């Protein structure tokens with residue numbers, strides 16, 4: 133898609149693709165519902181860069197072949213989404229320490245040293261928090277869920293300077309595995325405490341930052357919340373409630389927190405900022421707030437009309 137910024141008309145960019153156009157993309161399975169092509173192509177056209185960002189449906193079994201193909205055609209870089217974030221790692225020549233600690237890569241680019249991988253979800257997650265003035269060292273964060281996204285949240289909170297990170301899960305075996313998986317990252321594992329779902333009432337009452345990384349409340353189940361209204365009524369008015377879900381906006385969880393006077397953050401800015409950080413790597417130039425705003429608006433238009 134290409135936007136004619138003078139006439140504000142959205143027109144097809146097919147005619148703009150030439151023999152010089154550079155390729156970017158995203159691999160996933162399924163990939164049809166990915167929002168990344170919308171915001172990335174919008175940013176590329178605004179920046180007047182001769183790139184195009186394409187969704188590629190890729191099965192895990194074909195990852196090796198796909199990477200060899202990407203190398204052969206000179207693809208500049210790509211995003212990896214479910215189910216490839218972990219599976220891609222053995223195919224990469226270098227993975228940066230943050231992505232290694234998280235155990236997941238969402239951004240890959242070709243370099244002289246081969247395929248490089250990082251995880252820009254961490255930057256995306258902390259981006260809206262950085263604007264809020266807090267002494268992060270004193271903040272008590274509580275993370276609901278211990279899946280893939282929770283791993284980027286843990287790394288992000290460590291980067292922000294939190295001196296403890298509490299993770300709450302419903303499955304004791306998976307929680308134990310989660311804890312174990314951080315043992316090669318001493319700085320992070322020293323901050324990490326795991327808790328069982330039954331302890332939520334006291335954890336919610338003590339939290340300064342409550343992050344939902346479970347899919348509870350995501351469209352089309354917008355009437356659900358990971359925490360009941362009764363327990364949410366215990367949240368501190370000065371707490372921040374952050375939901376990684378971006379549709380609906382706000383989620384039930386955020387609505388309940390807002391009723392108590394808490395500051396709320398939904399997952400849309402995380403999505404935009406992880407994309408902006410990836411784009412910065414691929415095109416080798418900083419992505420301004422103005423461009424991030426344009427990416428945000430393209431997503432809002434797509435999601436909410």
Ligand code: NAP
Nearest residue numbers: 277278279280281282302303306345346347376399402403
């Ligand atoms: P995931 O790996 O499947 O993890 C989901 C976690 O939620 C697991 O720990 C799971 O527990 C827990 N959970 C699910 N249902 C639950 C329930 N009824 N009660 C308690 N815990 C429950 O998924 P993910 O990749 O981390 O994604 C999680 C959410 O984050 C999704 O909504 C996704 O859209 C969102 N997300 C947003 C962004 C963004 O940019 N804004 C980025 C990434 C993810 P079990 O392990 O026990 O099943």
